[in-house]
Amino acid sequence: MLQSELLAKVSKEAPKDEKSVNAQFLTRAGFIYKEMAGAYTYLPLGFRVLRKIENIIREEMENIGGKEILMTIFQPKSLWEETGRWSGGVGDIMYKCDDEGEIGLGPTHEEMLTDIVRHYVSSYRDLPQYIFQIQTKFRKELRAKSGLLRGREFSMKDLYSFHATKEDFLKYYKRAAAAYVKVFKRCGLSSLMTEASGGDFTKDFTHEFQVLAPGGEDTVIYCPKGHFSRNKEIAGDLRGGQKCPQCTETLKEAKSIEVGNIFPLGEKYSEAMKAYFVDKDGQRKPIIMGCYGIGPSRTMGAIVEIHHDERGIIWPKEVAPFRVHLIQIGKEKRVAKAAKDLYRSLQKQNIEVLYDDREDKTPGEKFAEADLIGIPWRAVISEKTIKKNSVELKERSKKSLRLVKINQAAKYVK
């Protein structure tokens, strides 16, 4: 993509109405545009990152058998009345609009999918089912002040599983947990599978995936060796400094961001909504359910909270909007031609490039913008480098520069 054609421009000043690191950097660098508290437009750069995160999640959900669907945002009141959640609990944070009767905007989709499943599933032969969607969700949030970390309109991947037996559910729950760790790892996040309360969803123990970050709203008490992690909300007397319940390590306590969660739902929704199946033994039984959520937009915010320095964002490779930020210094024809040739050559090799072809910016401005935007590789073409038939490469996360032959550049940045 040509930077001269990018709609959004980089801004030197931090937006006054944003306090979180993620909203400040993402706004300044032209990834997002605030429409109202907790609702952001994803500009071309931001959309690319969001889409990459969603695709990582999609791949890993498909790897554990997930089938993708797309439910409606509009929620019929009648379904939510079956579970008693239209008002009270999650119903209270559900936006409602009027038409003929009332319509809710989906904050979560247990009711809707349970209704679909009871329509199609009748026998143990129809189970298990693993169904997910990636969709915009809505929740009334009084404290929508953390940029992408807490939205009123936000992107959500919700997977639901349906089982004939508790054993089958537990096996899948573990598979899903492992897939979650993998998703976050690919996004450059080291996640802690953390014990948490079930909130409105369940009375069982549930699990959150927390990533340590000073900007987080949660606090976890965790074993640095990864043997234990519990949300402080349910930690009781447990504190950092005490011994890990699983090993000899000393527990730590730190701020964190919840990027995902998995819930054993048991028979709560299937009982309430009469989602039964006939088992091998001829008995009618309620389906056993689990649900598994990841917020792609919140994950994007978490990545920025963790991967940045004072100059800007440092995108992990798999979620970066581009692999290479090619910067042309100088307007000379020879320089422009060398830069354009490299641009095309990298694209032909399927390497995504943002090409800073602008002629009205100083080298200093271009470098500062590149640092703010945070693309993994910076490649500079100037009068000086082309004399040596070379390009100057630098990783955003490192300080060292290296001059390499232009025709070798692709090898380095791959």
Added chain:
Amino acid sequence: MLQSELLAKVSKEAPKDEKSVNAQFLTRAGFIYKEMAGAYTYLPLGFRVLRKIENIIREEMENIGGKEILMTIFQPKSLWEETGRWSGGVGDIMYKCDDEGEIGLGPTHEEMLTDIVRHYVSSYRDLPQYIFQIQTKFRKELRAKSGLLRGREFSMKDLYSFHATKEDFLKYYKRAAAAYVKVFKRCGLSSLMTEASGGDFTKDFTHEFQVLAPGGEDTVIYCPKGHFSRNKEIAGDLRGGQKCPQCTETLKEAKSIEVGNIFPLGEKYSEAMKAYFVDKDGQRKPIIMGCYGIGPSRTMGAIVEIHHDERGIIWPKEVAPFRVHLIQIGKEKRVAKAAKDLYRSLQKQNIEVLYDDREDKTPGEKFAEADLIGIPWRAVISEKTIKKNSVELKERSKKSLRLVKINQAAKYVK
């Protein structure tokens, strides 16, 4: 994908509350599930089709320079008050929900994008801009009775272009029109670029892309040679049977479905919202705008309205949920192994296959379901075919069967 794992089951009976051909077939075949009037969930098969249509549109929009973003569904009242559209006109079909103040659900995004553009664009050097999104939109529809053709919640691609001069706009308008014809052609639809009124958007002439279909809500008067088409709403005294204004052909009149539209917006929104730029001559001028819409969900409905027979849907190849429907007849181990081997082999060659591995269905049931679902190629493996080391291939759109060697199957269906 294994058909035994598909959540949705095929139903022999037409849904009682659906009158349109598209909703009947898509529901019976397990592509969609009705949540309420004008709001459908896309089940695994339907989601695949919707995604393919969206990707065709995405590719063609990128081919004409479109940059993808994602705006919010939530619309701030203040923006719509700038253009006077919060109430009256399109404002009257906008769903509104309450929070702190009022929030609308986007029925279209001129206001929001014009606001973004006026924030970033200040000079003729920043123009032109071509920005699009693919997103869920909402409109109050009293007559949401045509399945995917008229939704209250529906998928929409909206592209907006921003120009310094009218000439530049007109050039792009033609490029966009050509891209639209290409999109619909790839979707198996032959579209007529049709003169239409501007409705709420503009007082200029606009263009709709209409496809002829008995189930359509519109009527067009058109030249069979493709030289002229006008929506009957603005046709005045013009009728089928009269001479084409462009050639010697006789005009026809027929029912049709509007699958896309393009609008010259001129300076309407930029004037109202003060989206100005400084031109080469130093003058401040309002940006000249165009907008270009396609409904992927409506396109999906239109495809079914046009491509079906009495037995079911006949998907055009590029939008079919799978390329091949592999049907195993009989439970014998040899047969199952041959079918499974072919399934894996086709998948390895990146050919998408739905494999009917179910053992509780008769051949007749399987064939009837395959015809209803409408995948382009049917491949049958049975005791009889494997004796000849062969598979029986049939195109959904044709009657002839042919027996080909199993290792040659991929060649035929590619």
